[in-house]
Amino acid sequence: DTAVSQTPKYLVTQMGNDKSIKCEQNLGHDTMYWYKQDSKKFLKIMFSYNNKELIINETVPNRFSPKSPDKAHLNLHINSLELGDSAVYFCASSPTGGYGYTFGSGTRLTVV
Amino acid sequence: GENVEQHPSTLSVQEGDSAVIKCTYSDSASNYFPWYKQELGKRPQLIIDIRSNVGEKKDQRIAVTLNKTAKHFSLHITETQPEDSAVYFCAAWREYGNKLVFGAGTILRVKS
Numbered sequence: 741d742t743a744v745s746q747t748p749k750y751l752v753t754q755m756g757n758d759k760s761i762k763c764e765q766n767l768g769h770d771t772m773y774w775y776k777q778d779s780k781k782f783l784k785i786m787f788s789y790n791n792k793e794l795i796i797n798e799t800v801p802n803r804f805s806p807k808s809p810d811k812a813h814l815n816l817h818i819n820s821l822e823l824g825d826s827a828v829y830f831c832a833s834s835p836t837g838g839y840g841y842t843f844g845s846g847t848r849l850t851v852v
Numbered sequence: 853g854e855n856v857e858q859h860p861s862t863l864s865v866q867e868g869d870s871a872v873i874k875c876t877y878s879d880s881a882s883n884y885f886p887w888y889k890q891e892l893g894k895r896p897q898l899i900i901d902i903r904s905n906v907g908e909k910k911d912q913r914i915a916v917t918l919n920k921t922a923k924h925f926s927l928h929i930t931e932t933q934p935e936d937s938a939v940y941f942c943a944a945w946r947e948y949g950n951k952l953v954f955g956a957g958t959i960l961r962v963k964s
Binding site: 771773780781782783785788790795796830834836837838839840841842843844845846 | 884886888890894895896897898901939941943945950951952953954956957959
């Protein structure tokens with residue numbers, strides 16, 4: 741039983757396409773996040789949802805749109821993919837206070 | 853906003869030696885400081901954490917120290933082993949905004 745699961749694990753797609761990444765957590769956490777990890781390994785937060793409500797929206801192109809149908813799920817949809825979107829995207833979840841912050845296994849997105 | 857600086861960016865040690873990674877944070881309201889280890893191709897995983905009301909915490913070969921006045925915290929790994937080789941991230945929990953802010957990471961290489 742994986743605590744935070746992401747699908748797909750790998751995604752290779754052409755420029756201009758639209759793709760989605762899904763995330764689910766079974767930890768009962770209130771908050772979920774999307775992070776982007778580039779080739780230099782830096783973990784940059786993109787979005788955060790608390791109980792389905794968007795609470796963090798960092799400077800991210802509006803081609804990226806998160807959706808949280810319920811507090812256990814946070815999906816990321818990306819329109820008009822660009823080469824620079826290639827990265828590993830991590831979903832994470834946490835309870836209030838940040839203790840027990842847990843990452844998903846990541847989705848390696850390659851745009852060709 | 854919160855800013856977390858991490859040094860060094862790369863660290864090579866001989867097996868059996870100690871390794872120290874240092875971080876500083878800017879937001880005095882930060883109250884929780886976890887450390888994550890990320891092995892190649894895997895998710896960041898929590899290895900140790902410390903809350904702001906504690907100065908030091910130890911778990912077998914790893915320890916974390918916190919100096920709230922100076923806004924510094926450090927990870928200490930003793931008797932390093934090749935399997936300690938990974939990228940290590942420090943982070944600070946910022947209540948306002950409900951998110952972990954990560955340092956840029958340290959690539960630790962343990963040479964046998």
